[in-house]
Amino acid sequence: MMQAIAASTALTPNLAPALELLAARKSFGAVAALRDARLHMLPGEVHALLGENGAGKSTIVKILAGVHAPDAGVLKVDGRAVSFKTPADARRAGIAVIYQEPTLFGALSITENIYMGRQLTDRFGRLQHRAMSAEVEKLLQRMGVSLDPARIVQGLSIADQQVVEIAKALSQQAHILIMDEPTAALSKLEVERLFAIVRRLREQGVALLFITHRLEEVFALTQRLTIMRDGAFVMTGLTAQMDAELIVRHMVGRDLGNYYPRPDTVPGAVALKVKGLSRRGVFKDISFEVRKGEIVALAGLVGAGRSEVARAIFGIDAADAGEVWINGLPLNLGHPGAAVDAGLALVPEDRRQQGLVMTASIARNATLTMIRRLSHCGFMRVADEMQTSAEWGKKLKLKAHDYGANVATLSGGNQQKVVLAKWLATGPSVLIIDEPTRGIDVGAKAEVYHTIAQLLEQGLAVLMISSELPEVLGMAHRVIVLNEGRIAAQLSRDQMNEETIMAAALGQEESVV
Amino acid sequence: MTMENILSLPVKPPQPAQSQRWLGWLLRHREASLSAVLLVIVLGTSLVHPNFLSAQSIKDIILNVSIIALLTVGLTVVMLMRHIDLSIGSTLGLSAFLVGDLFSRFPHVPVAAAIAIGVLIGLLAGAVNGLLVTWGRVPSLVATLSTLYIFRGIDYAWVGGREINATVLPENFAVLGSGSFLGLPYMAMIAFGLLLLLAYYLKNFRGGREFYAIGSNHEGARLAGINVAYREFSGFLLCGAIAGLAGVLWLARFGSVNASSGNGIELQVVAAAVVGSVSIAGGSGSVLGAALGALLLAVIASALVILHVSGFWQLAIQGALILLAITGDTLLSRMLARQTVRRNNHV
Numbered sequence: 109m110m111q112a113i114a115a116s117t118a119l120t121p122n123l124a125p126a127l128e129l130l131a132a133r134k135s136f137g138a139v140a141a142l143r144d145a146r147l148h149m150l151p152g153e154v155h156a157l158l159g160e161n162g163a164g165k166s167t168i169v170k171i172l173a174g175v176h177a178p179d180a181g182v183l184k185v186d187g188r189a190v191s192f193k194t195p196a197d198a199r200r201a202g203i204a205v206i207y208q209e210p211t212l213f214g215a216l217s218i219t220e221n222i223y224m225g226r227q228l229t230d231r232f233g234r235l236q237h238r239a240m241s242a243e244v245e246k247l248l249q250r251m252g253v254s255l256d257p258a259r260i261v262q263g264l265s266i267a268d269q270q271v272v273e274i275a276k277a278l279s280q281q282a283h284i285l286i287m288d289e290p291t292a293a294l295s296k297l298e299v300e301r302l303f304a305i306v307r308r309l310r311e312q313g314v315a316l317l318f319i320t321h322r323l324e325e326v327f328a329l330t331q332r333l334t335i336m337r338d339g340a341f342v343m344t345g346l347t348a349q350m351d352a353e354l355i356v357r358h359m360v361g362r363d364l365g366n367y368y369p370r371p372d373t374v375p376g377a378v379a380l381k382v383k384g385l386s387r388r389g390v391f392k393d394i395s396f397e398v399r400k401g402e403i404v405a406l407a408g409l410v411g412a413g414r415s416e417v418a419r420a421i422f423g424i425d426a427a428d429a430g431e432v433w434i435n436g437l438p439l440n441l442g443h444p445g446a447a448v449d450a451g452l453a454l455v456p457e458d459r460r461q462q463g464l465v466m467t468a469s470i471a472r473n474a475t476l477t478m479i480r481r482l483s484h485c486g487f488m489r490v491a492d493e494m495q496t497s498a499e500w501g502k503k504l505k506l507k508a509h510d511y512g513a514n515v516a517t518l519s520g521g522n523q524q525k526v527v528l529a530k531w532l533a534t535g536p537s538v539l540i541i542d543e544p545t546r547g548i549d550v551g552a553k554a555e556v557y558h559t560i561a562q563l564l565e566q567g568l569a570v571l572m573i574s575s576e577l578p579e580v581l582g583m584a585h586r587v588i589v590l591n592e593g594r595i596a597a598q599l600s601r602d603q604m605n606e607e608t609i610m611a612a613a614l615g616q617e618e619s620v621v
Numbered sequence: 622m623t624m625e626n627i628l629s630l631p632v633k634p635p636q637p638a639q640s641q642r643w644l645g646w647l648l649r650h651r652e653a654s655l656s657a658v659l660l661v662i663v664l665g666t667s668l669v670h671p672n673f674l675s676a677q678s679i680k681d682i683i684l685n686v687s688i689i690a691l692l693t694v695g696l697t698v699v700m701l702m703r704h705i706d707l708s709i710g711s712t713l714g715l716s717a718f719l720v721g722d723l724f725s726r727f728p729h730v731p732v733a734a735a736i737a738i739g740v741l742i743g744l745l746a747g748a749v750n751g752l753l754v755t756w757g758r759v760p761s762l763v764a765t766l767s768t769l770y771i772f773r774g775i776d777y778a779w780v781g782g783r784e785i786n787a788t789v790l791p792e793n794f795a796v797l798g799s800g801s802f803l804g805l806p807y808m809a810m811i812a813f814g815l816l817l818l819l820a821y822y823l824k825n826f827r828g829g830r831e832f833y834a835i836g837s838n839h840e841g842a843r844l845a846g847i848n849v850a851y852r853e854f855s856g857f858l859l860c861g862a863i864a865g866l867a868g869v870l871w872l873a874r875f876g877s878v879n880a881s882s883g884n885g886i887e888l889q890v891v892a893a894a895v896v897g898s899v900s901i902a903g904g905s906g907s908v909l910g911a912a913l914g915a916l917l918l919a920v921i922a923s924a925l926v927i928l929h930v931s932g933f934w935q936l937a938i939q940g941a942l943i944l945l946a947i948t949g950d951t952l953l954s955r956m957l958a959r960q961t962v963r964r965n966n967h968v
Contacts, residue, residue, distance in 0.1 A: 173844070196846030211844050213837035215904035216830075224834050225845035227827050234825045 124187060126151045126315035127172070127203070127284050132181030134167050141167040145181070146341040147334055149284065149315045154306060156326045156347065157319045159336035160359055160577070160610075165319055168336075169288050172317075173205040174198030185284070196225070204277030205286040208293075210269035214262035219244045221261055222276045247275050251305055267298035274305060285309065286317045291325060292411060303329055321409045323352050323614050335359055352616050353607070360577060360606040368582025369561040375399035375585060378436070379569035380452075380538045382421060385430030390416045391593035394430070398538065403560070403570040405584035407577070408613045413593040414573045415457055418540045422454040423447045435537055448477070453531035455524075457542035457573070463527040464515050471497040471511040474529045500529035504559055524556055532563070539563065542573040557583060577606050591615040651898035655913040659920060666924040673927055680806060684798075684874065686919040687812040688713075688867050690912045692886070693893040694816050695863030697911040698823075698856045700894055703836040703903025704754060704761035706857060709864040709890060711772035712746040713883040716868025718776060721785030721878050724794065732794050736869050743865015744858055746772055751857035755850040769887070773880075780880040787876025798873030808870055812912075815863070820908045832856060836903025892939065893918050896946045918942070 129147040133140070142164045149155050159165050170176040171183070174192030183190055185201045192198045198205075212221050219241045228236045228243075244257040253271050255264075261272065270290055277285050287306075291299045306316060306329060318330055326333060326347060333350065335342040335358045342358050380398040385391070391413035398404045406414045420427040423444045432439040434450045447454075456462035464473050471490070474497035475482055482492045490512075497511050504525045508518060515526055524544065531539065544560065545553040560570060560583065574580050580587055587604050589597040589612035597612035667673040692709055699706045716739045723730055723738065746768065753764035787795065800807050823829035831852050834842045843849050872878055897914020899906030918939060925935045 175844070194846065195844045199846060205844075211838060211841035213834050213841055213904065215837045215900075216833055220830060220834075224830065224842070225847050227830065229827060233827070235827065235830070237825075 123150050123152075125149060125184070126186060128182070128184040129168070129171070130182040130184075132168070132171060132178040132183070134171065134176060134178050141339055142171075142178070143339040144341055145171075145178075145336065145339070146344070147317075148344060149317060150332075151283065151315045152310055152313045153332060154310055154316045154318050154330045156330040156333035157317055157336065158326065158333055158355060158359060163336040163359070164339040165336060166288065167339075169205060169207075169286055169317075169319070172198065172203055172284075172286055174203075199280055199282075202280075202282050203284045203286065204280055204282035206270060206273045206277065206288065206290055208289045210266065210273050212261045212269055212272060215260065217258050217260055218255060218272055218275075219257040221272055222247075222279050226280070243279065244275065247279055251275060251278070251308070253301075253305075265298075266293045267295070267302070270294075270302065271305070274309075278309075283313065284315045284317075286319075288319045289321070290318075291320055291322065299325075321614060323355060323616065326355070327352075352611065352614070356607050356610045356614070356616075360610050368579070369558055370582055371403060371561040371564045371585075373401035373564045375402035376567065379434065380421075380571065381433040381436075382417075383431045383433075385417065385420060385432065386428050387416065387420055387425060388428050390425075391420075391590070394590075394595060396588050396595070396598065398569045398571050400537070400567045400569050401564050402585045403564060403572055403583050405580040405587040406571060406573045406590065407575075407580050407587050407609050408590035408596075410575065412590040412613065414590055415542055416593075417590070418454060418542055418571070418573060421447075422452060422540065424454075448534055448536075451535070451537035453534055453536035453539050455527050455531055455539065455541040455544065457546065459520070459523055459527055459546075463530075464523060466514075466516045468515060469512050470501075470506075470508055470515050470518065470526055473515045473526050474500055474511075475533065477530050477534045496533065497529065500533055501525075504529055504532075505555060521553070521555060525559070528556075528559065536568070538569045538571070540571045540573075543575065544572060545574075545576070545579060553579075577609060580609065581605065589613050652907065652910050652913060655897065655910065655917060659913065659917050662917075662920055662924055666927060670927050673924065676804070678923070678927075680801075680804075682916075682919055682923055683809045684806055685923075686916050687806070687808040688870055688874070689886070689889055689893060689919065690915040691812045691815060691863060691867050691870070692890045693897065693911045693915045694812075694819055694908045695860040695867075696890050696894055697897075697899050697906055697908050698819070698832055699761070699860045700899050700901065701823075701832040701836045701903060701906060702853055702856050703839070704853065704856070705765060705891070705901075706750060706761065706860045706864075707765040707887050707891075708746060708750060708768040708772055709860065709867075710883045710885060710887040711769050711776065712743055712861055712864040713868040713871055713886065714878075714881070715746070715772050715776045715779075716742040716865040717872040717878045717882050718780055718785060718880065720869050721789070721872050722779075724791065725785060725789040728789065728791060732791070732797065735794065736866065739869035739872075740862050740865045743861040743863065743868070745861070746864065747858040747861020748854075750861060751854035754857060755854050773884070777880045783879070785872070785876075785878040790872070790876060794873055795876065796873075798870065798875070808874060811866075811870065815866075816908055816912050823908060828852065828855070833904055836900075837905070889918070890915075892943050895943055898946070898950065900950070901947075914946075 125148055127147065127149040129145055132142055132145040134142040145164060145168050147157070147168065157165050157168065167176065171178050174195045174197050177191065177193070185203065190201055192201070213224060216224070222244055223240050228240050230236055241257050248255055248257065251271065251274065255268060255271065261269065264272070290302060294302065306318070310316060320326060330347045332344060333347050333355070334344045335355065337359060377400055378397050379400050383395045385394040394417055396404065406417065408414050416425065419425045420441070421432055423442045423446065426442050432441060434452055437450065439450050440446045465476065471493040475493045478496065479488065482488060482496065494511050501508060501511065506525045506529070507522050515523060518526065544556055564570060572583065581604060585601060587599045587609060588595055589599065589609055591613055592615065596615060597608070599608055663674070672678060692713070696706055696709060719742055720735050720739045723735060750765050750768055753759045753768070754761045757764070797807055802810070823832065831842065831847050834845065834847060835849055835852055839849065868883070871883060893915035894906070894911045895901060895914070896917060897906070897911040899911050921938065921942065922935060925938065
């Protein structure tokens, strides 16, 4: 029967689907993660799920895995409607999920990892160590990998950990296998080994959902694909009938709002110059310049190394090679203090974790970078804090009644302004801002954009890291696109559009300008 | 390249370096190194003072270590899940006094019933801790720190200024603390028996392995379909029950109990578990290692007394030992991790 399914491949339209998801919706608080998700998987096919960051792919995975329950919609496995309350329910229905980061038990052996939660026992409830170990040995042989079942998982490479995850799925007799960006952390050779295993499983009639940002993997491995955008289904089609351009257009095609000020300042002298910056295994040979009055956007997929480049420039992470100049003066890398003194400011991605002291007042947060300047013999005066922060609050149109109130009481947009105030107060000439509008509402976004535009007019140089393409297109003078730690393209304003940026971010060579 | 070819490609270098295998062995077999250290200390001390190995002194050490070892074994179960139970000293005190009080009011209570009541008190204390951690979602450090004070407070309120002394205890109960069979104290037999039972359970039963899984990867355990809250609750229940039993044994051994009995013992127990290579990060350790840790600390303490080392140095050496155990573990596993990463980068 296996052969029959394999021979018919995935493309027979009247083959009964292994899994169907219809009109699924899911909201987290006020945020709609999925508005209309659809998925149709056949036995014996590798099905790609594609979409930008935030398109809702991870939410679909979590629904199929039984981690989240959808607010509305139908999920069918083998034609029967199911509703999963726990991951164990999904597993019993024959669905196994391999997450981006393996969810293994480091201190336990491969065998124990594979059987955790459903170990073989004898009639006294005792574990049958030997039987399980023998089963795992057979399983690993079937997959064609040589790993010792008794080995502790801690210390295995990510690729081997994924092999363990797949073995776990197989031992559960899973016939639907979900793989969430399994290749993100693998070397070329490891990817090929994974593909070989995936193809072997497909021939055995398993339905596989494969999530990846690498289009060449989609073409190499999958038979059909489904594209999502902003939490909604866009299309499902045969991979063979698609090309990269078409896929990218479906992934990004949406209207641009016009609330971007699109600053028209004329760039002046070079303020930030980066040459040959490298950090082993993270990014390599990064060189670019940012001029006074210019916004340069650093675009790319999550994990392409954008934030890491910013951290290395600022000196939080060490760089293995490369040089940085600020206003023509070489910067002593690896010392954030020196970077601040040289006129560099970094507004981090994670406001709550890295940008603010959530338990302190607005005034205290806004003046945190000026402790030395504002203190008298080591003491801070509250009046000074209040006055300085009020000045900046007025400049940035901060909506706060009481600067002595806890910063956690502010909205996301206003919190972002406090972080901006904190860094602007140091009088920087270069501002690096990582995901400036993540998690803040549309109105507040526009205000943050106008604030940035204002700063440009005052001669600030801005390096903006952003995952939101409309934001990049609406704000930047130039965009640098990173792909897997390298500069894939540098696009000027008339060269950049959603397609060129996305294609470069996905590593499509021909579009590099 | 055909599929078979790709599958047979060595994705990793076949053999780990010699030094790494040696490190890995040391990490996995801490019981062996603990026993070796124990042997060296016992032999060294007895060379200087031959009566360190006298039957009486060995029996004293074993009696002293029994209660701590028992508590350590119970705490290990909780620590495996990356939790902590600081309230065991208070539970022990409460159980010891309540059972003693029971004897002073009803001298003819059967011994078995007294033990059962002690265990029941422990179960209750464990249930409170377990509910706070699983249902109340209070971090176990905070939850059991507060129950440490609460249980002790209940103890003080109940006891007032009273004191139980050995005269109210029936003969057949006191035997539990002082009697022995074929030279082996009953208390040691109870502790050792429970240790073996628990070791067998942790290794050979689904529930036992789930303690390890939860501490190793909490989210992963949930995804594997383990009922994490139930398992965590049962761990605190077990730890509490053992503390309750330890309270009964404490009463039998020392005879006199007041409101501050067992005060601060939880820190000795945590120290013993850590020295016995139970990881504070959860997921690894064994009850045998934990009991060896308790034994090692007890032997060192009495060796220092016999060698006339001043009290200050006794405490300092205990502290240094804990530090050594933790930093040693951290350094070893970090070296192991670094070597693994280096090998993977060569691929």
